[in-house]
Amino acid sequence: MSELTSLFRKRIGLSGDEPIAWDSLPSVLAQMAKTIPFENFGIIRNRINDISERNLIQKIIFNREGGLCYELNPLLYLVLVDNGFDAVLTRGVVYNHASRTYMSLGRTHVTILIAHQGETYLADTGFGGNLPLTPVPLSGETVSSRNGQFRIRHRPTDHGDYTFEMKLKHKDTDWRIGYAFDSKRPAAGLSEFNEIQTIIAGHEESPFNKNRLITRLTDSGNVTLTDQTFTEWRDGFVTKEEMNREAFSERLKQFFEILD
Template sequence: MSELTALFRKRIGVAGDEPITWDSLPDVLDQMAKTIPFENFGIIHNRINDINERNLIQKIMFNREGGLCYELNSLLYLVLIENGLDAVLTRGVVYNHASRQYMSLGRTHVTILIAHQGETYLADTGFGGNLPLTPVPLSGETVSSRNGQFRVRHRLTEHGDYTFEMKLKHKDTDWRIGYAFDSKCPASGLSELNEIQTIIAGHEESPFNKNRLITRLTDSGNVTLTDQTFTVWREGLVTKEEMNREKFSERLHRFFEMED
């Protein structure tokens, strides 16, 4: 087993030295969602480095931080291809439900496409609390996990040929579009994702360059911490608490094992 896979398994708490396979992927996705948070601290504190394997390992494995989509899905992509899975990265445009239109930032979401036994699947571990926790086929079939129901529909838009859609458990009563993506336009490599990082860090409409945000799934729901609030979803029940600096630091350490 390679160093990358060994470090990854240790980081997400999956014991053993077996390769990561298609059959074990749902367990890997679930463990990753619970242990590696989606967070923007690097952007907020201007700790921005090139997106490459060495820097991802340092940040997420050794520093035990999380990251945004272009970091989390890039790390998973590297692990998948190292373990013999046929994966590529692709870029998408997130749908803004408040304005009922796709965001003007462009193709700043990064996701993974995996070819398996003649079919293509989407895997995403970098979409906040909206994670399917299992590969989603591009055939349109609905798949279910403990986080809800998910599907990928063939839908032509100006941003691609498919949309990722979700109906989150305890949160959604109707299907919601997450993002659109182009299945025929894979990213050329990790270096391409530096463009996304630049936009996320500097664009005035970026949702990630203004206030701190960190979230991860739990066995019973998810926890989300911002500078203003700490929100816990547990079996469909939500509690929200206002934050000050002292409370923020305490919740960050207790629930995310990170320091302010």
């Protein structure tokens, strides 16, 4: 087992010392969703570094931070390739359900496509609380994990040739589009995502450059903390608390093991 895989396994609390294989990928996705938060603290603090293998490993593994999609999915991609997976990164456009249209930020979502035994699958660990904890086939088949149902629809648009769709447990009664992506336009390299980081950090319509946000999955649901509220979903029941500075720091330490 390589050093990267060993460090990654320790970071997400995955026991054992064997390489990561296809059959163990759901366990990897579940552990990563629980232990590495989706968060924008680097953007809010204007602590922005180039997207590179070295910087991702330093931030997420050694510094034990989280990140956004252009950080979390590239790290997982590096680990998958390190373990012999046939994987590529690609970009997508997130769907805005409030306006019923795709976001004007452009192709700012990053996800992973994996070729396995003649089929292509999507893996995503960078979509907030909307994570499929198992690979989703591009064939259109619906797959389930403990947090909901997920599928890929072949739906050519100006934003790509497929859409990722979800029906989250306890939250959705109908299918919702998450984002459109282009299976035929793999990213040229990690440095391509510096453009995304610049947009997310500076665009007036970016949802991630105004207030702090951190979220992760739990065994019974998920927890989300912002400057204004703390929200916990547990077995289908939701509780919400208003936050002040002291309460924010307490919840950040309690649920994310991070000091403010």
